[in-house]
Amino acid sequence: MPHDPRPSFGIMTAPSQVDYQDVLRVWREADTIPDIEHTWLFDHLMPIHGDPDGPTHEGWTLLSALAAQTRRLRVGVLVTSNRFRPPAMLAKIAATVDIVSGGRLDFGIGAGSRPGHPLARREYDAHGLPYHDAAHAVGSLAEACTVIRRLWTETEPFDFQGGYVRVTQAYCNPKPVQRPHPPIVIGGRAASTLRVAAEHADVWNVPGGDLDDVVRRSAMLDRYCAEIGRDPASIVRSIHVPVSYEQPARTREAIGQSLDAGFRHIVLGLPSPFPEGVARWVADELIATS
Secondary structure, three states, X not given: OOOOOOOEEEEEEOOXXXXXXXXXXXXXXXXXXXXXXXXXEOXXXXXXXXXXXXXXXXXXXXXXXXXXXXXXXXXXXXXXXXXXXXXXXHHHHHHHXXXXXXXXXXXXXXXXXXXXXXXXXXXXXXXXXXXXXXXXXXXXXXXXXXXHHHHHHOOOOEEEEOOOOEEEEEOOOOOOOOOOOOOEEEEOOOHHHHHXXXXXXXEEEEEOOOHHHHHHHHHHHHHHHHHOOOOHHHOEEEEEEEOOOOOHHHHHHHHHHHHHOOOOEEEEEEOOOXXXXXXXXXXXXXXXXX
């Protein structure tokens, strides 16, 4: 992903409480609108809002289907839970999606904890997934990023014996289309996650809301980059901005504040149900006036 001072805008359609055809309709429309440059799903296995027994589609499977149905948009999961899939398997899945999309994947990943959200906590037990503490989640994220990058770039099988991730004769073939690899988007606001982002991220994403806190977190990322000798400007700053259909002026204000704070990668979160023509509405009412 080029580090362009020009802002880029995308949309996020959470694949929960909606049908596949609902999401497909929005992405196909967005694919025809140049002002919308990227599209995103989230990575949950059960609803975290609305009807707790409602539908939620698996993010990477759905992303591959949508990648095959679009031609221009950058595509990604904002962000993948590192807790759900072993890193080598995730590298293989992501490489496949990059190939299906013709090299349009932005690879989003995070620690995936959300311990304060009870509806997010239950999906681990429901799917037989271990729920480790935050230190384990972040430590394994750092090792996962290392292993995934190596799988995408190294031409010979390798062993990796970390504190959390262990693979023997690991190898990824075919490789992603993008060289040296798809851009890595790390999401999160915890200090420990920001240290991982300083080392591994091409893009750092953070939820909007308390913008003063977001700005402090961005400054923290700057410091962590300086500690390891990395130029902080080499990491694109990305923010998720919730969209209000009823009060677009409030959304435009939040976009303006985010841009003023140095965030050049704007992800507009669309609440469901998605109105007809919502992608065009976003372009005309939110992006064109920002």
